[in-house]
Amino acid sequence: MALLPLILRIWKLLLVLSLLSTTYVYLYPLFRGCNFQLSKEGEVASFRLLAFGDPQLEGDSSLSSSTTSKSTEPQGWARFKSIISGKELGTQILSHLHVYRKRLDLWGNDRYLAHIYRTTRWFTSPTHTVVLGDLLGSQWMSDAEFEIRAQRFWNTTFSGARPVPDPLFDYEDIAHENSAQWPSTLITVAGNHDIGYAGELDSNTAARFEKRFGRLNWDITFGLENGRLRTLTRNQAAYAEGPRLKLVVLNTMNLDGPALDKELQGDTRRFLNNHVGNAMGQTYLDATVVLTHIPLYKKEAICVDGPLFTHYSTQDGGGIREQNHLTEKSSREILDGLFYYQNTWARSGIVLNGHDHEGCDVVHTRNLRNALPEGNVSRIGEWTSLPHELVHEGGVSRDESVREVTLRSMMGAYGGNAGLVSGWFDRKDRRWRFEYRSCMFGVQHIWWAVHILDLVAGLVGMVVIPLSIWGSASKAHGRSDRAKKNQ
The missing domain is CATH 3.60.21 (Purple Acid Phosphatase; chain A, domain 2)
Incomplete structure (x- = not known):
C-alpha cells in the first residue's frame, strides 16, 4: 500500500488531463470560433x-482477403498439423490481428x-x-x-x-x-x-x-x-x-x-x-x-x-x-x-x-x-x-x-x-x-487519444478510489484502536 499515494497522485493528473481534453473535444467549435x-x-x-x-x-x-475461405488451402487434419507445427501460425495470427485492427479502425x-x-x-x-x-x-x-x-x-x-x-x-x-x-x-x-x-x-x-x-x-x-x-x-x-x-x-x-x-x-x-x-x-x-x-x-x-x-x-x-x-x-x-x-x-x-x-x-x-x-x-x-x-x-x-x-x-x-x-x-x-x-x-488520432485517456482514467479510478477509501478507513480504525489502548 506504500505506492497508493503515488498512484493516487498520478490518477488525479490523468483525471485533470482527461477532463480538459474531453472538454475541448466536445466543445471544439467554441474554442475554434466556429460560427456562421x-x-x-x-x-x-x-x-x-x-x-x-x-x-x-x-x-x-x-x-x-485472408478472412475469406480459400478452397485451394489444405483442409482438415493436414491443415491442423500445418498450423500447430508453426508453419502458418505466425501468418495466421498477424493476418487476424490486421483484420481486427481494421474493423476497430472502421468502428x-x-x-x-x-x-x-x-x-x-x-x-x-x-x-x-x-x-x-x-x-x-x-x-x-x-x-x-x-x-x-x-x-x-x-x-x-x-x-x-x-x-x-x-x-x-x-x-x-x-x-x-x-x-x-x-x-x-x-x-x-x-x-x-x-x-x-x-x-x-x-x-x-x-x-x-x-x-x-x-x-x-x-x-x-x-x-x-x-x-x-x-x-x-x-x-x-x-x-x-x-x-x-x-x-x-x-x-x-x-x-x-x-x-x-x-x-x-x-x-x-x-x-x-x-x-x-x-x-x-x-x-x-x-x-x-x-x-x-x-x-x-x-x-x-x-x-x-x-x-x-x-x-x-x-x-x-x-x-x-x-x-x-x-x-x-x-x-x-x-x-x-x-x-x-x-x-x-x-x-x-x-x-x-x-x-x-x-x-x-x-x-x-x-x-x-x-x-x-x-x-x-x-x-x-x-x-x-x-x-x-x-x-x-x-x-x-x-x-x-x-x-x-x-x-x-x-x-x-x-x-x-x-x-x-x-x-x-x-x-x-x-x-x-x-x-x-x-x-x-x-486528425482522428486526437479523438482516439482522448477517449483512450478517458477509459484509462476511468479504469484506474475504479481501482484507486476504493483502495483509497479502504486505506483511509484502515488508518482511522487504527487510530481509534490506539486511542482506546491509551485510555
Whole structure:
C-alpha cells in the first residue's frame, strides 16, 4: 500500500488531463470560433448551410482477403498439423490481428465522423446540411455491401438525420412545410465513389443510390419572409415577388463524356439546360446555390488537384475513367447559364463541391480590374478564375463574381473539416450575399487519444478510489484502536 499515494497522485493528473481534453473535444467549435457569419446589420443569416465533403465510408471490401475461405488451402487434419507445427501460425495470427485492427479502425472512423457532424450541428444551428459526394468508399461494391454502408451512414455517422422526403423532389402543388423539416434533413450529393464516373455510371448504380440517398438531380426554391426562408412550390417560385433562393443539386458525374449510359447523361443535360433557361427569368433579387461533387475547371497550380482526365479503352466503351475537374466547356455552361447576368454583372450565388480532399477557394469573375501574374489565374471562356485570397489584389467586385468553394474532406487525415456557408439578403444593396468559413476539429488520432485517456482514467479510478477509501478507513480504525489502548 506504500505506492497508493503515488498512484493516487498520478490518477488525479490523468483525471485533470482527461477532463480538459474531453472538454475541448466536445466543445471544439467554441474554442475554434466556429460560427456562421452575421449580416452587415449584425443579424443571423437567413440561410445557414453546414457542409461536409467526402466522408468515404469504407467497409468489408477494404478488409484483408485472408478472412475469406480459400478452397485451394489444405483442409482438415493436414491443415491442423500445418498450423500447430508453426508453419502458418505466425501468418495466421498477424493476418487476424490486421483484420481486427481494421474493423476497430472502421468502428472508430464512423464515430469520429459522427462526432464532427453531431458537434458542429449542435453548436452552429444550421438551417440546412449537405454532404457533397463520396458518401461511401467505393463504386465497385456489391449491392449487399452498399446497403450495409448506407445503413451505417444513416444510423451511425449521420445518426438523427433523415434523407430529403420524396414529396420535396416534386413540389408541384403544395408547399410541404410539414415534411420539410430542413434542420434535421440531410441533403446528399452523388460522388464518383457512390455511383462512378461517366464511363462507369449505369442505371443500376444510379437506382440504388437514389433509393437510399435521393435523386441525382433536383432543386428547391425558398422565399424570404420576415428574415426566414419558406419552401415554395414550383408555381409559387415562378410567380413569387421578392427575394428567392434556389438550391440546385447537380450530378456532375456524367456531365462530361463519353458516358457509358447515354440516357442518364441526357437526364443530367436536360436538367442543367432547364435551369439555364429558367435563370434567364431571374432578377437581381434571386440567388442560386449549386451543390455538386466535381469542381469547375482550373489550370494547374490554382488548386492542389490540377486538370486530369483518363478514359477506358475503346473495347470498354471509351468512357471517362477518372477526372479531377469538369471540362472547360461544361464549366462555362454552368457559369454562363446559371450566374451570368448582363455585361460584367453576375447573379448572386455560390458553387459548392468536393472531390479535391485538400479543398480550394476560388472566385470566378468577368471583370478583373487589376492584372495578376498568369500563374495565379485561370480562364473559362470570358470568366477569369483566381484564388479567393487574391480578390482584393485583383480588384474583384462581389457583384461581378461567383465564389466556388471546394470543401476540404471531413476525413480524419484532413482534420475533420466542416464548412459554414452563410447567406442573407442585403436590404441596402438589394442582393444576396454569401460567406464561407471552415471549422476543423483535428486528425482522428486526437479523438482516439482522448477517449483512450478517458477509459484509462476511468479504469484506474475504479481501482484507486476504493483502495483509497479502504486505506483511509484502515488508518482511522487504527487510530481509534490506539486511542482506546491509551485510555
